[in-house]
Amino acid sequence: MxxxxxxxxxxxxxxxxxxxxxxxxxxxxxxxxxxxxxxxxxxxxxxxxxxxxxxxxxxxxxxxxxxxxxxxxxxxxxxxxxxxxxxxxxxxxxxxxxxxxxxxxxxxxxxxxxxxxxxxxxxxxxxxxxxxxxxxxxxxxxxxxxxxxxxxxxxxxxxxxxxxxxxxxxxxxxxxxxxxDVIGCELGGAVKNVIALSYGIATAMGFGDNTRAMLMTRGLAETARLGVALGADPITFAGLAGMGDLVASCSSPLARNRTFGEHLGRGETLEQAQAATRQTAEGVKSCLAIRDLARAHGVEMPITEHVERICHEGMDPRLAVETLMSRTAKPESYE
The missing domain is CATH 3.40.50.720 (NAD(P)-binding Rossmann-like Domain)
Structure with missing residues (x-):
């Protein structure tokens, strides 16, 4: 070149x-x-x-x-x-x-x-x-x-x-x-930011590895559901741009979305978390757009929905946990 x-x-x-x-x-x-x-x-x-x-x-x-x-x-x-x-x-x-x-x-x-x-x-x-x-x-x-x-x-x-x-x-x-698979790679990168926010919130609330593993795996499931609805290859979400990026963003203290989520999980407002981190947490704004995209395609994304409510509607993270855990029981399906 x-x-x-x-x-x-x-x-x-x-x-x-x-x-x-x-x-x-x-x-x-x-x-x-x-x-x-x-x-x-x-x-x-x-x-x-x-x-x-x-x-x-x-x-x-x-x-x-x-x-x-x-x-x-x-x-x-x-x-x-x-x-x-x-x-x-x-x-x-x-x-x-x-x-x-x-x-x-x-x-x-x-x-x-x-x-x-x-x-x-x-x-x-x-x-x-x-x-x-x-x-x-x-x-x-x-x-x-x-x-x-x-x-x-x-x-x-x-x-x-x-x-x-x-x-x-x-x-x-x-x-x-x-x-x-451009669609799958882009969606994996966008939605993992939102799931990393939820992971940070859960970490700050004192929840352990079971909770955090649940958020990652169910977060990946809702990412894949949206991806398939938009024409992505579901296998993409098992790879670097899917699971790989999600694991890094959730588990690393270097990841700004996870860190931002920790501030929210400690009860800080969106403005307080922004002032403390001094960096752009892409998931904060993208959760609104991802929620709208999911609704337009009839895709359920409960973790994303609750992150959006915490970030933009002032929902108490403790209430978010309660409502997520009280959802109707269903099969573990990726269809």
Missing amino acids: SGHVAVLGAGSWGTAFAKILADAGRDVTVWARRAPVAESIRAERRNPEYLPDLLLPARVTATTDAVEAISGAEVVVLAVPSQTLRGNLAEWAGHLHPDATLVSLMKGIELGTTKRMSEVIVETARVAADRVVVVSGPNLAPEIAAEQPAATVVAGTDGDRTALVQSSIRTPYLRPYTND
Whole structure:
């Protein structure tokens, strides 16, 4: 691949992903919204706000000018908060290379439209769906930045583009697998954020491993139900973008949705939890969109529904537990 790769977004995952690309032999330009961040990456090879201990490879540079970052890039990586994607991409779309591969690192469902991130990209950038590739999996940025062994999924409908992205992020510490189930990979990444919130809530309430195992497995079941209704391959949810991502996000204190959920489980308000974590917990906003998507397709997602009520309707977590446990008994079915 000739030319550089643009990474639009300088958060934890965008920063770690820039390192991955550089370690795989690519020249990378990161777009940062704040000038001090871009300057620090250029001058000191560090992101002072996210992963400050990480020394970025010399192949990584940064700018606050998105057009400069995009110019000439044959691969453009989108790493902004999911609810800001449409507005940002509308400004950037006219500057994209005519055949650029667009890579989504975002794990969310858009509020209002209930569209997956790849659908927002296609609609906003006015590109064919096969130009979009999704990266998803158990990818906690601090661990990858420390070069701990990890794997991820590169999902797309164009085999050449998915292979291009796969080769562009293959390193001794990251093993990427390809998949053609974009729907399943995106839903796995979006819904696991909501389930991780519930896991954090349960952890803070003092519940043990039985409760937490129940939340993960039943959370995966409702993810798969929604996925199948939307045309996903149910096997995807048993893999890295499904169970793998869910386990990492629920079990790790590094996962921001789990941490956010712990604040809610201690009785804090949404505003108090946001102030304490100072990071975007994608599940907080996505739970609204996922709930609406499920209702539109007649899919029951009780854990998601209760997380939404806790986050946005002020429901007491203790009452949520009570109502979840008092639901009508039924077979354990995945149909």
